Amino acid sequence: MYKKDYPWLKEVDSLALCNAQLDLEEAFRNHRTRRDSGYPKYKSKHHxxxxxxTNVVNGNIRIEGKKIRLPKIGSVRIRAHRDTLEIxxxxxxxxxxxxxxxxxxxLLYEIPESENQAKGKSKETETKYLGIDYAMDGLxxxxxxxxxxxxxxxxxxxxKLAREQRKLSHCERGSRNYEKQKRRVAVxxxxxxxxxxxxxxxxxxxLADEYDIIGVEDIDMKAMSRCLRFGKSVADNGYGMFRRFLAYKLGENGGELIKVDRFFPSSKICSKCGRVKEDLTLSDRVYRCSCGNCMDRDVNAAINIRMETMRLKVS
Ligand SMILES: [Zn+2]
Structure with a gap:
């Protein structure tokens, strides 16, 4: 329908248009039915x-040696990151x-069921649990x-990125140097x-190959990066990405990622005797308990997360 008013739409792959429309419909559907999704936003051409x-129809997309064949575009040279199988x-x-x-x-491939199952681990041995505590400085x-x-x-x-970004801030917006520096920052x-x-x-x-069930804290990343002091480090260190990777890799192996309630006091509990230390502060790097337990604060928390994960899994 739009092709009449916007002739340039004919230049592109029709399935690409189709997918864009499906995405838009889904965005509106989510907006109507889910409380957490807002009104669909326009995409900016510049930012x-x-x-x-695009989808494969009658073999219109093919990998031919070191090239990929795409509708309306033709053959494009590629650098493939992994091998694919004929089947x-x-x-x-x-x-x-x-x-x-x-x-x-x-590239999205459909892989035969049998091959997928073969990747799962045999479930004869005891279930192995791991708890992970998220640290601000490291990961x-x-x-x-x-x-x-x-x-x-x-x-x-x-x-280096911080340096290049600083340089960019000194360039005059819109100037040639600004554009050049912007590209450098992007690289x-x-x-x-x-x-x-x-x-x-x-x-x-x-981790997914070594353990069956892994527990992590259900941290609200958005709320955390709003907290001024940790803003940058939280937003940048990819903890959300790490959890997503873990979840699907564990799933492929027949394992599971468990999220422990964000109000579970993992760092305040003594992992040896279970006592709760209410006056623990962020600067206490070592957890000391009257039962004699003395260990790294984060390791203590990770052990508690592991125990809580086991409890959640068993109950
Ligand atoms: Zn103790």
Whole structure:
């Protein structure tokens, strides 16, 4: 219907238009039926991440060697990140343009059931539980005593990003230098984003393969980043992403991610005797209890989260 008034719509893949319409309908449906979704917002041509999704119909999208064939566009050279099997069925492709100017295509495949099941672990052994406490400075502390932190190169890239952003703030908005610097910021930003994602994928894979049930605190990320003091570190360290990765990877293995109530006082309880220490402050890095328990504050909390997870799972 719109093609008459907007002839340029004919230039694009018709399934891309179709998907955009379906997305819009879903947005309105959510707005009507769900209390937490607001009125659909317009996307900005300049600030939004640009993307479109198209579906495979009669083999119109194919991977041909080092190229991908897309409707209306033709063959585009690609750098594939992993191998696919002949029996997998390509269903849809989402093409995204990042602020750095790079294009990505993510491919959705349907994988035969039998192959999916084979990935699940055999369930003969005892269920293994892990509790994770979220730390402000690093990322997470585990109930088995392990601590994870972003690698040094990530910190360096982060510092570089801050430097480039500072430079941008000194450029005159709209000038040529401003645009050039903006692109530079976008490139570093993307690098940081990818490094974070890579790290979180590897960590969540490792944990999901080792444990069956993992418990985390159900932290309200939005409320936390509103809290001024921790604003940046909370918003940036990808804890939400980490939990999403963990949840689906555990699910694939037949395990589960459990969210412990956000009001569960994980850091105040003594993990040895169960006493509750009401006067614990954020600056107490070591948990000391009159029962003789003396351990790292975050490890103590992680052990409590693990116990609470077991309780939730068993009851
Ligand atoms: Zn105690």
């Amino acid at each position: 939004s991440r640009q993307s479109y999704t 997998w069925k390509l269903k849809a492709v989402t093409v995204t343009k990042e602020a750095s100017g790079k294009y990505y295509a993510s 997470a502390v585990m109930s088995d005593g392990r601590r994870t932190e972003y690698p040094g190169y990530f910190r360096q890239a982060e510092e 570093v930003h993307e690098k940081v984003k990818n490094q974070r994602k890579d790290f979180l994928h590897k960590l969540s894979r490792e």
